[in-house]
Amino acid sequence: MIARKIADQMGRGSMIRKMFEEGNRLKALYGADQVYDFSLGNPDLEPPRAVQEALCRLVLDKRPGLHSYMSNAGHESVRQAVAARYSRLSGLPVTAGQVCMTVGAAGALNSVLKALLDPGDEVILLAPFFFEYLSYIDNHGGVAVEVPCDRDTLLPDLAAIRQALTPKTKAIIINSPNNPSGVIYPEWLLRALDDLLQKQDHVITVLSDEPYAELAYDGNIVPSTLACLRQVVVCTSWSKTLSLPGERIGCLIVSPRCQESDRLIQAAVYCNRVLGYVNAPALFQRVIEEAIDAKVDISLYEKRRDMLAEVLLAAGFKLQKPQGGLYLFPHSPGDDDVAFAAACARHRVLLVPGSGFHFQGYVRLCFAVKESVIENSVPAFQAIAREYGLKG
Numbered sequence: 512m513i514a515r516k517i518a519d520q521m522g523r524g525s526m527i528r529k530m531f532e533e534g535n536r537l538k539a540l541y542g543a544d545q546v547y548d549f550s551l552g553n554p555d556l557e558p559p560r561a562v563q564e565a566l567c568r569l570v571l572d573k574r575p576g577l578h579s580y581m582s583n584a585g586h587e588s589v590r591q592a593v594a595a596r597y598s599r600l601s602g603l604p605v606t607a608g609q610v611c612m613t614v615g616a617a618g619a620l621n622s623v624l625k626a627l628l629d630p631g632d633e634v635i636l637l638a639p640f641f642f643e644y645l646s647y648i649d650n651h652g653g654v655a656v657e658v659p660c661d662r663d664t665l666l667p668d669l670a671a672i673r674q675a676l677t678p679k680t681k682a683i684i685i686n687s688p689n690n691p692s693g694v695i696y697p698e699w700l701l702r703a704l705d706d707l708l709q710k711q712d713h714v715i716t717v718l719s720d721e722p723y724a725e726l727a728y729d730g731n732i733v734p735s736t737l738a739c740l741r742q743v744v745v746c747t748s749w750s751k752t753l754s755l756p757g758e759r760i761g762c763l764i765v766s767p768r769c770q771e772s773d774r775l776i777q778a779a780v781y782c783n784r785v786l787g788y789v790n791a792p793a794l795f796q797r798v799i800e801e802a803i804d805a806k807v808d809i810s811l812y813e814k815r816r817d818m819l820a821e822v823l824l825a826a827g828f829k830l831q832k833p834q835g836g837l838y839l840f841p842h843s844p845g846d847d848d849v850a851f852a853a854a855c856a857r858h859r860v861l862l863v864p865g866s867g868f869h870f871q872g873y874v875r876l877c878f879a880v881k882e883s884v885i886e887n888s889v890p891a892f893q894a895i896a897r898e899y900g901l902k903g
């Protein structure tokens with residue numbers, strides 16, 4: 512009964528999901544506090560107070576129509592607030608007409624991909640990448656073309672991207688700060704990518720997936736992609752910055768500098784509708800409008816990043832400290848990251864092999880976990896280090 516393609520995809524499953532299930536099995540067996548789960552990217556901080564207060568006010572708001580349908584692009588005043596924020600960040604005159612509120616960043620990506628792709632069109636992905644991109648591209652008849660990042664810096668390799676371009680290349684998805692590597696793409700690189708794409712003889716659109724854009728540490732600034740790239744659609748959400756992943760609230764912004772930018776935003780809004788999202792969640796659109804400048808206390812994430820990095824470095828792991836995002840991405844000892852992740856699970860440490868992000872030889876650990884999980888995991892990491900002969 513189930514479509515062969517879906518049955519096949521379900522059979523393969525995602526590595527994160529497999530770790531999640533293994534985690535549940537181990538927790539049932541040993542107790543939750545005896546399992547060190549770094550596998551899921553679920554922010555563990557509660558939303559900021561400004562969000563909670565806005566929500567309380569709005570729930571009691573007597574204005575009629577709070578829960579009604581609205582324009583498929585979202586409430587005008589909400590889009591104005593988003594546009595004003597992105598104008599400030601980019602220095603470009605972004606207007607409400609270029610913004611569409613979406614069902615998370617995932618909804619934004621799906622709406623834009625549907626708007627852009629004809630069957631067989633190619634979309635470049637920079638490995639390591641968020642594995643769901645493959646499904647999103649496939650959803651709309653596209654073909655994913657994988658281009659590995661530089662293995663040392665984990666930054667996109669422009670020469671390799673140039674080589675991968677074909678007349679069928681329609682789009683490229685970038686993600687900075689990156690899940691899983693934690694790398695922030697510097698301004699020079701974004702501008703060089705823009706140059707490269709603008710030199711091609713057909714339009715190639717950059718989809719900038721930026722749900723981690725506000726999670727930058729050590730005073731790092733995430734360059735504005737709207738400022739650095741001309742043909743760009745920002746796809747983002749408040750899932751991570753406001754700890755609202757379950758509320759499914761995000762947006763897409765078509766740069767005013769895109770070719771046919773009006774047609775593109777109209778197409779994305781149409782796709783937002785016909786994909787069955789219809790519009791982004793009404794109540795949370797209003798929450799975003801009221802709490803547009805709020806964010807979680809990222810110093811807590813920075814502290815956990817440092818704590819977990821220290822534990823790993825002391826145990827002898829090789830690791831580049833992430834500049835942003837929610838993940839550490841150390842080298843896996845031995846080349847087989849899948850076998851290494853399985854060995855870690857035997858020590859009740861759950862992490863995701865880099866292969867799950869199409870980048871072997873690394874593993875991903877989410878540091879958005881309670882500090883006690885990090886503290887209690889030390890003996891387990893030491894035991895893993897001994898098993899793999901690491902020198903702490």
Ligand SMILES: Cc1ncc(COP(=O)(O)O)c(C=O)c1O
Pocket residue numbers: 552614615616617618641686690720722747748749750756760761
């Ligand atoms: C890189 C990346 N893009 C997109 C998403 C999806 O974000 P959202 O929950 O806002 O749809 C995630 C979620 O973890 C992610 O890590």
